[in-house]
Amino acid sequence: MTKPAVDFWFDFASTYSYLAAARIRTLAADMKVAITFRPFLLGPIFKTQGWDTSPFNLYPAKGRYMWRDLERQCADQGLPLKRPDPFPQHSVLAARVALIGLGQDWGDDFCVNVFRAQFGEGRSISEPATLAAVLADLNVVAEPVLAAAQADDNKARLRTQTEDAARYNIFGAPSFTTSDGELFWGNDRLEQALAWARRLG
Amino acid sequence: MTKPAVDFWFDFASTYSYLAAARIRTLAADMKVAITFRPFLLGPIFKTQGWDTSPFNLYPAKGRYMWRDLERQCADQGLPLKRPDPFPQHSVLAARVALIGLGQDWGDDFCVNVFRAQFGEGRSISEPATLAAVLADLNVVAEPVLAAAQADDNKARLRTQTEDAARYNIFGAPSFTTSDGELFWGNDRLEQALAWARRLG
Numbered sequence: 001m002t003k004p005a006v007d008f009w010f011d012f013a014s015t016y017s018y019l020a021a022a023r024i025r026t027l028a029a030d031m032k033v034a035i036t037f038r039p040f041l042l043g044p045i046f047k048t049q050g051w052d053t054s055p056f057n058l059y060p061a062k063g064r065y066m067w068r069d070l071e072r073q074c075a076d077q078g079l080p081l082k083r084p085d086p087f088p089q090h091s092v093l094a095a096r097v098a099l100i101g102l103g104q105d106w107g108d109d110f111c112v113n114v115f116r117a118q119f120g121e122g123r124s125i126s127e128p129a130t131l132a133a134v135l136a137d138l139n140v141v142a143e144p145v146l147a148a149a150q151a152d153d154n155k156a157r158l159r160t161q162t163e164d165a166a167r168y169n170i171f172g173a174p175s176f177t178t179s180d181g182e183l184f185w186g187n188d189r190l191e192q193a194l195a196w197a198r199r200l201g
Numbered sequence: 202m203t204k205p206a207v208d209f210w211f212d213f214a215s216t217y218s219y220l221a222a223a224r225i226r227t228l229a230a231d232m233k234v235a236i237t238f239r240p241f242l243l244g245p246i247f248k249t250q251g252w253d254t255s256p257f258n259l260y261p262a263k264g265r266y267m268w269r270d271l272e273r274q275c276a277d278q279g280l281p282l283k284r285p286d287p288f289p290q291h292s293v294l295a296a297r298v299a300l301i302g303l304g305q306d307w308g309d310d311f312c313v314n315v316f317r318a319q320f321g322e323g324r325s326i327s328e329p330a331t332l333a334a335v336l337a338d339l340n341v342v343a344e345p346v347l348a349a350a351q352a353d354d355n356k357a358r359l360r361t362q363t364e365d366a367a368r369y370n371i372f373g374a375p376s377f378t379t380s381d382g383e384l385f386w387g388n389d390r391l392e393q394a395l396a397w398a399r400r401l402g
Contacts, residue, residue: 049260059250061372065386072393171262185266188389192273 004197005034007177009165010111011042012095012125013054013088014173015070018115019187021174022079025108031194037102037111039095040165041158042173049171054088073187082122089118090126092158096149097131099157106138113137205398206235208378210366211312212243213296214255214289215374216271219320220388222313222375223280232395238303238312240296241366242359243374250372255289274388283323290319291327293359297350298332300358307339314338 008024010017028035046052056063067083074081094114101107113134117123123130132142148154168177176184176193180200184193209225211218229236247253257264268284275282295315302308314335318324324331333343349355369378377385377394381401385394 049262059372061250061370064370065372065384068384069386069390076393169262169265171260171266183266183269185270186389188387189270192277 003034004032004194004200005036005179006193006197007036007038009038009040009168009170009173009175009177011040011173012091012098012111012114012118014042015056015066015119016187017174018119019070019073019077019079020190021112021115022077024190025112027190028194031198033194033197035108037098037108038161038165039091039098039102039111039158040162040170040173041092041095044162045166045171048166057087080116080120082120084118084122084124089124093128093146093149094125094131095158095161096154097135097145099154099161100145100148101140106135106140109138110134110140204235205233205395205401206237206380207394207398208237208239210239210241210369210371210374210376210378212241212374213292213299213312213315213319213326215243216257216267216320217388218375219316220271220274220278220280221391222316223278225391226309226313228391229395232399234395234398236309238299238309239362239366240292240299240303240312240359241363241371241374242293242296245363246367246372249367258288281317281321283321285319285323285325290325294329294347294350295326295332296359296362297355298336298346300355300362301346301349302341307336307341310339311335311341 006028008020010021024035046055051058054063056066071081098107098111098114101110114125114131117130117134118125125131128146132146135142135145165175168175168181168183170183172185174187174190176190178193178197178200182196184190184196207229209221211222225236247256252259257267272282299308299312299315302311315326315332318331318335319326326332329347333347336343336346366376369376369382369384371384373386375388375391377391379394379398379401383397385391385397
């Protein structure tokens with residue numbers, strides 16, 4: 001019997017992925033489910049739906065609601081919230097750096113901390129200096145990591161990861177998948193995804 | 202101190218409103234919150250967002266996901282699920298009849314039963330015969346009710362109800378509002394809406 005496992009798919013620009021990232025490790029540990037962090041880019045997926053930016057910007061009523069809902073959810077989870085400007089942030093560099101870290105031992109921490117820097121502190125994650133500061137907090141020397149992140153082979157890995165997301169029919173973030181191909185969308189489905197994985201395990 | 206209260210906004214064509222309608226009365230009774238059922242039409246609201254049908258039809262990946270998610274949610278809630286064809290159903294007649302019932306004493310039961318006929322049994326709620334059968338089950342004589350539903354004053358009431366929904370910035374269904382103007386969207390936010398109302402009460 002293998003340990004139950006869930007893949008956690010997110011774009012760093014996604015507000016509800018901040019909520020999921022902040023709680024997934026504790027929840028998964030409690031339920032004895034292994035989590036694989038899988039950053040990808042929503043942009044190419046949104047494009048296939050005809051969107052050139054976040055639906056929260058395209059549909060103002062939905063966007064206003066999202067920010068208010070996020071305030072309430074952050075309050076319930078005890079998380080800080082400071083809206084980054086602009087929204088959405090360009091997330092490609094953060095995702096590339098995350099892939100480097102996920103091949104080493106600091107990837108999950110980096111992801112959680114990038115979300116917190118962006119949505120908890122309102123910092124700009126498109127700026128290399130912000131990512132370098134997050135790396136420094138983890139005692140990772142930033143310069144070689146940022147260089148490796150921007151190398152062609154790593155850029156290709158992020159494209160592949162995004163293609164994998166599309167193959168799972170992922171259309172938003174956060175999403176969760178299990179080994180039988182089941183898809184769960186949204187922070188609100190995290191518990192259900194973990195429970196599903198346990199039933200398979 | 203007044204009793205805590207929540208307005209429950211829904212379009213009869215909305216799949217997730219089926220889930221909410223099936224459980225809202227029990228949950229609200231447990232939490233001692235008064236519920237007002239408020240049917241409205243999503244169509245005019247979707248039109249202001251540039252949509253001429255359900256977003257679940259406009260965005261196929263989202264639509265496929267919704268039906269699978271609905272299966273899982275129905276299984277968890279112990280609800281039957283049979284997909285109506287076509288989807289979405291024309292919901293205007295059901296909403297007009299509901300408004301008549303909500304002015305009498307059979308409105309809430311009618312709403313819950315129309316959802317169940319449509320999504321639990323796959324019946325066509327755009328057909329007067331289906332609504333007449335639901336009314337008969339409630340021992341309501343259908344013919345005068347269907348006539349009153351289609352009278353000009355009642356049609357105007359449904360338009361007003363839909364304008365009220367827009368004024369609350371409602372953009373989807375189900376939605377829940379409280380007396381301080383707070384908006385909660387989605388079956389997943391029902392518990393939070395009830396708790397919010399209690400804090401105000």
